[in-house]
Amino acid sequence: MKKKRLILSLALSLSLLAYSGFSFADGPELDDHTTVNSGPGVALGKNENTVSVADSYLKVYSGVLSGENVPLLSDYGFSGHGVYGYNEMSADLFKLKDAYPALQLSSLGKTIDGRELYCGIVGNPNASKKILVHASIHAREYIVTKVAMRQLASLLEMEKNNQRYGGKSMKDMLQNCAVYFVPMVDPDGVSLVQNGLAGIGSEEVRNTVQSIVAKENPGDLKSYFRLWKSNARGVNLNKNFDANWSITVDKKGYPAKDEYKGSAVESEIESKVLADLLRKEKFTSTISYHTQGEVIYWYFGQGEYVPKARRLAEIVHKNSSYPVID
Numbered sequence: 001m002k003k004k005r006l007i008l009s010l011a012l013s014l015s016l017l018a019y020s021g022f023s024f025a026d027g028p029e030l031d032d033h034t035t036v037n038s039g040p041g042v043a044l045g046k047n048e049n050t051v052s053v054a055d056s057y058l059k060v061y062s063g064v065l066s067g068e069n070v071p072l073l074s075d076y077g078f079s080g081h082g083v084y085g086y087n088e089m090s091a092d093l094f095k096l097k098d099a100y101p102a103l104q105l106s107s108l109g110k111t112i113d114g115r116e117l118y119c120g121i122v123g124n125p126n127a128s129k130k131i132l133v134h135a136s137i138h139a140r141e142y143i144v145t146k147v148a149m150r151q152l153a154s155l156l157e158m159e160k161n162n163q164r165y166g167g168k169s170m171k172d173m174l175q176n177c178a179v180y181f182v183p184m185v186d187p188d189g190v191s192l193v194q195n196g197l198a199g200i201g202s203e204e205v206r207n208t209v210q211s212i213v214a215k216e217n218p219g220d221l222k223s224y225f226r227l228w229k230s231n232a233r234g235v236n237l238n239k240n241f242d243a244n245w246s247i248t249v250d251k252k253g254y255p256a257k258d259e260y261k262g263s264a265v266e267s268e269i270e271s272k273v274l275a276d277l278l279r280k281e282k283f284t285s286t287i288s289y290h291t292q293g294e295v296i297y298w299y300f301g302q303g304e305y306v307p308k309a310r311r312l313a314e315i316v317h318k319n320s321s322y323p324v325i326d
Helices: 086-099 144-160 170-175 187-199 203-216 221-226 269-281 305-320
Strands: 104-110 116-123 129-135 177-182 285-289
Touching: 086 104, 086 116, 086 144, 086 187, 104 269, 116 144, 116 170, 116 269, 129 144, 129 269, 144 170, 144 177, 144 285, 170 177, 177 269, 187 203, 187 221, 203 221
Parallel strands: 129 177, 129 285
Antiparallel strands: 104 116, 116 177
């Protein structure tokens, strides 16, 4: 199996603070068998439990702007190389809250297995410019939660020390902008990928997962769960939004580890609370992190936002070298 590497698309919040763009919509999804060229970032390989980070990319922001010094905090779960799950993320969020009172931490709701859908805000939530960063909407791509958490922590540290970035005061920039982080959109699915059925606490939810397994009849359960993309109800959250939902091709048509779009738009708690947040805050820009493709998807729909979104995609391209997909 060829190694797949983390998309450090570097659509980084720092680059967007002074930019008034529009949102990235998730683009076409790659199938399980897609192979990609080796690139910078985190090598997933066959064993996701032995993730290692290339030294030159240990700082998540490396290469964003030449010569900039962006701190990567130590002594947090996201600072290391090991598997990073819901419990580690939760502990880090509360540790950050203690260290940085400016962090506004809340829960958007709870999953069917009782996990919080955390949202952390850095900056001024009353500002006119707001950016949403979300990660791990696909369970098997959980390593991107580390990317979001490192960005969140670095912003807090730079704000606290009034560090300058791109010649501008971070504290001043964050007075005119807010960055919302939802670092793990699908914590139930992530726990299932990392721990199998043992990662699900509710007997009812375990029964749901077992019924999906029985229908798909995968054989090797360890490999099957490692490639689980959906939430614990077998819905691909990325396909569950009101964005051409009615015409989206549903390759399975029933709850499954990957392709099922759900019985209705926003039928899932995770997609519903994220959509509610989008409707409420009307974000200027949205960044969605994934782990395949080494590309930048930006185009979805028509209208006045297309040129703005294209310019934003070009900014990301210049800071990452990943191609813009038109």
